[in-house]
Structure formats: structure tokens, C-alpha cells
Amino acid sequence: MPGLAAPLIAWYRDAARDLPWRREGFGAWGTLVSEFMLQQTPVTRVIPHLEAWLARWPSPTDLAASPPGEAVTQWANLGYPRRALWLHRAAVEIRDRHDGVVPRDVDALLALTGIGDYTARAVAVFAYGDRHPVVDTNTRRVLARAVEGRAQPGPPHRRDLERMDAELPDGIAEAAVVNAAAMELGAIVCTARSPKCDVCPLAHLCAWRAAGYPESEDRRRRQATYEGSDRQARGAVLKTLRDAAPSPVPLFAVLPDWPDAAQRDRAIDSLVSDGLAEAIDDVLRLPGHPAS
Secondary structure (H helix, E strand, C coil): CCCCHHHHHHHHHHHCCCCHHHCCCCCHHHHHHHHHHHCCCCHHHHHHHHHHHHHHCCCHHHHHCCCHHHHHHHHCCCCCCHHHHHHHHHHHHHHHHHCCCCCCCHHHHHCCCCCCHHHHHHHHHHHCCCCCCCCCHHHHHHHHHHCCCCCCCCCCCCHHHHHHHHHCCCCHHHHHHHHHHHHHHHHHCCCCCCCCHHHCCCCCCCHHHHCCCCCCCCCCCCCCCCCCCHHHHHHHHHHHHHHHCCCCEEHHHCCCCCCCHHHHHHHHHHHHHCCCCEEECCEEECCCCCCC
């Protein structure tokens, strides 16, 4: 068994958090929805939204039958609302191409809207039990420190999958546990800013620790300040549309008191361009809702 696998498996069996998508029988659709929601969003924020989403749309076909604007409304304040639109499009594609069943094949998953290398492999591994390397930001940080002796990982690269694959046991079940354990370790122990090295199960193997914790360039992309940003304006416009849905909102009534009118207009234009809103006859609405 590869060097990191045994201690990761032992640690995970004792330390893994009880999360909905890790429970027996959660299913491929639930796994797919959870992976969309977890992108750049904390677990504690995701869980109630995930439960409400699956209660309303327990299958891809159920979501595909609803207007895309309903998905945007249900997304509420999770942030990055294009994910809701992509998830709706993926549901339509699953209904039309795969008879309403989330595909198992990685290439078929990658062909769905909004799904990249991580999500496709996460569904194949955690929902269907196949053997693939699954690499997210937390996994990349664990590998950078434990294997490469660097404080922070470099930019995402295809070779990340090769590095993780080298750490996976041959057994399918054990490989799935190692994938999950590496992500969990990066999320709660080997964190970006305050790693808990004294309780890390890989401390005795960690190349970064053995080298004396050398600093390395942090090339993570920094997120711009939210307050006063175009993102804040976009969020405010979407909230106005969600609150009014399914009714449209006259354009003149969309954030009339916003302090920067040009920023408000830019937010409206960008939402229309992204397909998150529709401007028809001087009114603004969520996509797929009737204009009146």
C-alpha cells in the first residue's frame, strides 16, 4: 500500500465528519448536487440548501421539468449563482441524453454542463464506487506538503491526478477512502493558514515538516473585496428578482437607490449575458419565468 494510504485510512475512520453525501445510499444525483454547491462554499452553508434542494427535486428529471429561474431562486444566497444555472442545464442533459440517470462514465460526466475533472471523478468514485484519483484544493495542499515539501501547491495541473493516483491503493474501496481522507485532512487539519501539524496522521511522513516548514510562494488567486464590488451589485439584483419571482420587475424598479447607477446597470447587463436574467419589454425576470 502506498506510503500515505495506511495512515490516511486509519485516521479517516476515526475522524471523518458525518456529512450527508457520505452516508449510505445518498445516490449519484445527491452527490452531483452537493459537489456543485460545495465549490467555493463552506460545508455548514451547503447542508441546509442541499437538503431543501433534494426535497424539492429528488431527481435530475424533476429539476429539468422546472424553469431555470426556479433553480436560481432556490439557490438563494449560496453565491456564484451561475452554478445553479449550470446544474439545471446538466439536469436537462441527463434527462435527454441519459434517460434521467446520472452517468457513471467520467467522459460522459465531463460532457455535462458545469462539470470538470474534480466533480466528474468525485461522482464516479463516491457515488458509483469506481477507482479514480479525486483532487480538490485540499488534496493538492496535502500532496504539496507531505510529498513535495512545499507550503502551498502550485496552480492546478493535470499532473495532480497522476500524483494522487500514485498514492491510491489497488483496492477500489480503499482507494475511495484515501481520496476522501486526503480531502478531509486538508479541510480540517492540513489547512491553508493554520495547519494542525501536531495531530496530523502524516506528520511522520511529511516532507514539509522534515524540511523545517520552509515558506513557498502562495500562488492562490485572491478574491476581491465583496463590499462595493460588482459581485455585490449582481447579488443585489438577483435578490430583487428572486424576491419578486415569478413576477418580473420593471427595469426602473431594479435597485433604483443603488449608490452607483453605472455599476447597477453593469450588473444587470452581466446577469443577462450570463443567462441568469432576461430583459424583455422594459422588465427584468429570472430565466424561464413568464413575463407577466
